Amino acid sequence: MSALLDLVFHNPLLLAEAALNGLLLGGVLALLALGLNLIFGVLDIVWIVYVDLAMLCMYLVYFTVQVYHWPLILGALAGVGLGVVLGVAVHLLIITPILGSPPVNQLLATGGLLFFIQSLATFLWTTDHRSVRLTLPTIEFAGMFVSFARLIAFGLAILVMLGLYLFLTRTYIGTAIRAVSQDRGAMALMGANPQRVYIVTSAVGGALAGVAAALLIIQYSVHPYFGAAFGPITFMICVLGGLGNMFGAFVASFIMSEIISIGGVAWSTEMGYVIAFALFIVLMFIRPGGIFAKRQ
Amino acid sequence: MKRLLGGVLLAALIVAPFVPMGGMRQYVFHVVIQIFIWSFIGNAWSLMGRFGLVSLGHGAFLGVGAYTTTLLWNFYGLTPWIGVFVAVAAAVALALIVAYPCSRFGIVGHYFGLVTLAVGEVIRLLLIAERDWTGGSLGLTLKTAGDASFKALQYADKRVFYYGALVVWLGGLWVWHRLDRSMARAAMEAIGEDETAAASVGIHVSRFKLAITSLSAGLTAVGGVLYAQYIAYVNPETLAGVGVSLRIVFAVVLGGMYSLLGPTVGTALTITLSEYLRVKFGVHYIGMAETIYGLVLVIIIIFLPSGIYGTLRGLVGRRRTGAAAARA
Numbered sequence A: 001m002s003a004l005l006d007l008v009f010h011n012p013l014l015l016a017e018a019a020l021n022g023l024l025l026g027g028v029l030a031l032l033a034l035g036l037n038l039i040f041g042v043l044d045i046v047w048i049v050y051v052d053l054a055m056l057c058m059y060l061v062y063f064t065v066q067v068y069h070w071p072l073i074l075g076a077l078a079g080v081g082l083g084v085v086l087g088v089a090v091h092l093l094i095i096t097p098i099l100g101s102p103p104v105n106q107l108l109a110t111g112g113l114l115f116f117i118q119s120l121a122t123f124l125w126t127t128d129h130r131s132v133r134l135t136l137p138t139i140e141f142a143g144m145f146v147s148f149a150r151l152i153a154f155g156l157a158i159l160v161m162l163g164l165y166l167f168l169t170r171t172y173i174g175t176a177i178r179a180v181s182q183d184r185g186a187m188a189l190m191g192a193n194p195q196r197v198y199i200v201t202s203a204v205g206g207a208l209a210g211v212a213a214a215l216l217i218i219q220y221s222v223h224p225y226f227g228a229a230f231g232p233i234t235f236m237i238c239v240l241g242g243l244g245n246m247f248g249a250f251v252a253s254f255i256m257s258e259i260i261s262i263g264g265v266a267w268s269t270e271m272g273y274v275i276a277f278a279l280f281i282v283l284m285f286i287r288p289g290g291i292f293a294k295r296q
Numbered sequence B: 001m002k003r004l005l006g007g008v009l010l011a012a013l014i015v016a017p018f019v020p021m022g023g024m025r026q027y028v029f030h031v032v033i034q035i036f037i038w039s040f041i042g043n044a045w046s047l048m049g050r051f052g053l054v055s056l057g058h059g060a061f062l063g064v065g066a067y068t069t070t071l072l073w074n075f076y077g078l079t080p081w082i083g084v085f086v087a088v089a090a091a092v093a094l095a096l097i098v099a100y101p102c103s104r105f106g107i108v109g110h111y112f113g114l115v116t117l118a119v120g121e122v123i124r125l126l127l128i129a130e131r132d133w134t135g136g137s138l139g140l141t142l143k144t145a146g147d148a149s150f151k152a153l154q155y156a157d158k159r160v161f162y163y164g165a166l167v168v169w170l171g172g173l174w175v176w177h178r179l180d181r182s183m184a185r186a187a188m189e190a191i192g193e194d195e196t197a198a199a200s201v202g203i204h205v206s207r208f209k210l211a212i213t214s215l216s217a218g219l220t221a222v223g224g225v226l227y228a229q230y231i232a233y234v235n236p237e238t239l240a241g242v243g244v245s246l247r248i249v250f251a252v253v254l255g256g257m258y259s260l261l262g263p264t265v266g267t268a269l270t271i272t273l274s275e276y277l278r279v280k281f282g283v284h285y286i287g288m289a290e291t292i293y294g295l296v297l298v299i300i301i302i303f304l305p306s307g308i309y310g311t312l313r314g315l316v317g318r319r320r321t322g323a324a325a326a327r328a
Helices: A002-010 A012-043 A050-067 A072-098 A103-125 A148-170 A172-182 A184-189 A194-217 A226-241 A246-266 A269-286 B002-018 B022-049 B058-076 B080-104 B110-129 B158-181 B183-193 B195-200 B205-231 B242-255 B262-281 B288-303 B308-327
Strands: A138-141 A144-147
Touching: A002 A012, A002 A246, A012 A050, A012 A144, A012 A148, A012 A172, A012 A194, A012 A226, A012 A246, A050 A072, A050 A103, A050 A194, A050 A226, A072 A103, A072 A194, A072 B288, A103 A226, A103 B110, A103 B242, A103 B288, A138 A148, A144 A148, A148 A172, A148 A194, A172 A184, A172 A194, A184 A194, A226 A246, A226 A269, A226 B110, A226 B242, A246 A269, A269 B080, A269 B110, B002 B158, B022 B058, B022 B158, B022 B205, B022 B242, B022 B262, B058 B080, B058 B110, B058 B205, B058 B242, B080 B110, B080 B205, B110 B242, B158 B183, B158 B205, B183 B195, B183 B205, B195 B205, B242 B262, B242 B288, B242 B308, B262 B288, B262 B308
Parallel strands: none
Antiparallel strands: A138 A144
């Protein structure tokens, strides 16, 4: 506690910088959380492998940009494309055959895929950390230093989330997706084809992972255990916001990213995560349905 | 027939160390001891898992168990024979801290899985963060007590651990069997199906859930202690966190969690498979072994949802009932 008070009273600028960085991290985390939550809301399955799919997209962006010298925009688009393909592939190959099995098996099937992807990445690309080197300046703002790459990533993440909101509320298929997440049985009764909605949802979820990947690779280096580093926090965010609740996931992303960022500066990176996870556990007990669950 | 088969198998396991095996001896022992220990841990997990309490954070109990005895021995010279009781108490306390609110506030299914996953991560990250005395992510080596010591539970001779692990594994099976025959099983099954309905017929839902979680956590801690004593080295990645927690669950699901020997069969398969692949690919193709392992897991989960042992038993059972029906 004293470390935090010390920060507040003696180094408020550092605290503000940590808070700002937390905010910027939150934008990208929110993308991942929204993608995972979208899939959960519709299919009622937690894709444990979700962040590892994003990791594969990060590798693609890295290779296209850093090795084959594509422009970053093209590389990022390729990453999003791969995300869509992976999302649909996971749904068709892994989820469709076991849609009727117990939820545990569905969870574990994507967990097995996680092992597969992690080790395949180790096998193909070794455990080296790889990053796309951008020559972007660091911006000084009121004595705080903020990386321009993070600022861009945050702005784009917000734009994409706005797009997702419009897609879900203004298009026919988006409305269908929201309908399924409210009542899966009724959807089929209305004569709509659930499988089509599932595939579109998985594709959109995959695309969000791809966008997140493109925004992550300009801030962090990618390695086979990237999913293990960012995966748990993404699940926690989804649960904290309420599984399937998009707005909740959005807000929870910023709560968690602030804790991680400020905790990381006040104590250590691990302690930041420990506090975030501990808070998650406590909040689960107080509000089991997520922080924005309607009281029953 | 079943008893006879079991007896023969047990006798074979007891005399196995005296069978000449040549140069492979130490290695075979090493693999079998690991199978015993992880089967025991898988067994402990399945005590909860089979009733729908799917924990994705059993690494937490494993880590608490292993680190408690190791730290007590390294810093205070406390023998693991006493340390194991402290370890079990710590793991049970942690289990109660997590399970009480979970059961009180009706956290089940996905939510329970993710809460336990968070607990596993908290323990792993705490072990890394407290690097001054836990060694952080570099791990911690057990202080040696010379060649062979009963007090320190350290033996260079693998046969000691072989018999120790065998006894512990049998103990785990006995607990599973006792539970399977008890009223608690019926109660837990009812709770797993529908908590509200179970409560309405007078089953004390919270009490049963807490009891089964404590039992599972305590046994897992024992497994952690045994593993730490055998390997003489603890590491947060191999003993806590998501990775090891998922591995435990996979092995059990692979074998089948609704049968006595399911966890053992699953663990034996996963360990043999990963050892075989590791030896085959060695250091040339790092990651290849695990890649195949992951792929096999996915395929088995999709095509054999009740596990290998469970499916086999189901097949045999069906044929038997089929024959009985034909005779009638």
